[in-house]
Amino acid sequence: MSAAAGPGGGAPRPGGWGGTDGSGGAPDGEGLFPLPVSGPVPRVPVEIAPGAVHVPGWLTVERQRRLVDACRGWARGPVPMRHTVLPGGGVMSVRTVCLGWHWQPYRYSRTADDVNGARPAPLPGWLAGWGRAAVLAAHGPDGGGSAYAPDTALINFYDDGARMGMHQDREERSAAPVVSLSVGDRCVFRFGNTRTRGRPYLDVELASGDLFVFGGPSRAAYHGVPKVYPGTAVPGTGIRSGRLNLTLRETGLSG
Numbered sequence: 335m336s337a338a339a340g341p342g343g344g345a346p347r348p349g350g351w352g353g354t355d356g357s358g359g360a361p362d363g364e365g366l367f368p369l370p371v372s373g374p375v376p377r378v379p380v381e382i383a384p385g386a387v388h389v390p391g392w393l394t395v396e397r398q399r400r401l402v403d404a405c406r407g408w409a410r411g412p413v414p415m416r417h418t419v420l421p422g423g424g425v426m427s428v429r430t431v432c433l434g435w436h437w438q439p440y441r442y443s444r445t446a447d448d449v450n451g452a453r454p455a456p457l458p459g460w461l462a463g464w465g466r467a468a469v470l471a472a473h474g475p476d477g478g479g480s481a482y483a484p485d486t487a488l489i490n491f492y493d494d495g496a497r498m499g500m501h502q503d504r505e506e507r508s509a510a511p512v513v514s515l516s517v518g519d520r521c522v523f524r525f526g527n528t529r530t531r532g533r534p535y536l537d538v539e540l541a542s543g544d545l546f547v548f549g550g551p552s553r554a555a556y557h558g559v560p561k562v563y564p565g566t567a568v569p570g571t572g573i574r575s576g577r578l579n580l581t582l583r584e585t586g587l588s589g
């Protein structure tokens with residue numbers, strides 16, 4: 335993680351509701367001089383802004399592989415993964431495929447009218463279940479995880495040169511959080527404020543298996559991916575190069 339001035343103005347801090355390995359949940363004053371850590375760096379949730387939580391290494395390699403295998407299938411159809419064309423004629427550098435609802439800038443529809451007119455594949459129940467578990471892991475037992483009912487997923491694939499500019503996820507008519515899962519190459523995930531594309535923002539490094547959830551006061555924060563680090567994928571996930579990101583959302587739409 336780099337940079338310092340987060341939208342909340344403070345330094346990143348471990349999630350206050352308690353880490354599961356005993357290293358991140360100490361009440362204030364008790365964790366100032368923790369025992370030296372040997373072995374892997376503890377993987378505890380870090381709340382980088384109110385409602386925005388990074389959980390490193392949340393997905394096992396086996397689950398990453400399951401996700402990659404599923405995404406490979408969805409990338410073939412019924413709506414093939416493609417570079418989205420923006421209304422002004424620009425072309426996004428990531429390639430995208432959606433589940434449940436089709437997102438095209440800047441709306442959701444049941445059919446992929448800017449691709450081949452087909453209905454996207456449904457969002458499977460197991461993936462919605464991962465979404466509920468993700469909100470629980472990030473926001474704790476009182477954070478609404480059991481009520482989380484995502485009905486769409488956006489799947490983005492970044493090759494070495496792909497980026498995503500600062501934007502808000504604002505086509506949804508629900509205040510429910512966005513759940514982001516990453517597999518493959520590491521990246522810089524820039525997480526900003528709700529008012530402007532610019533500073534203050536915090537640069538978070540997202541690695542293979544990482545979870546990032548943003549909801550509550552951070553739901554409308556600008557965010558983007560200014561850099562992917564080629565050659566940093568971990569073995570065993572099924573991705574040798576490039577980065578896969580899947581975001582789950584509640585659209586709040588019906589029909």
Ligand SMILES: O=C(O)CCC(=O)C(=O)O
Nearest residue numbers: 488490503523559579581
């Ligand atoms: O790739 C990422 O980590 C973020 C993707 C994103 O912001 C989006 O799909 O709206």
Ligand SMILES: [Fe+2]
Nearest residue numbers: 501502503557
């Ligand atoms: Fe986004």
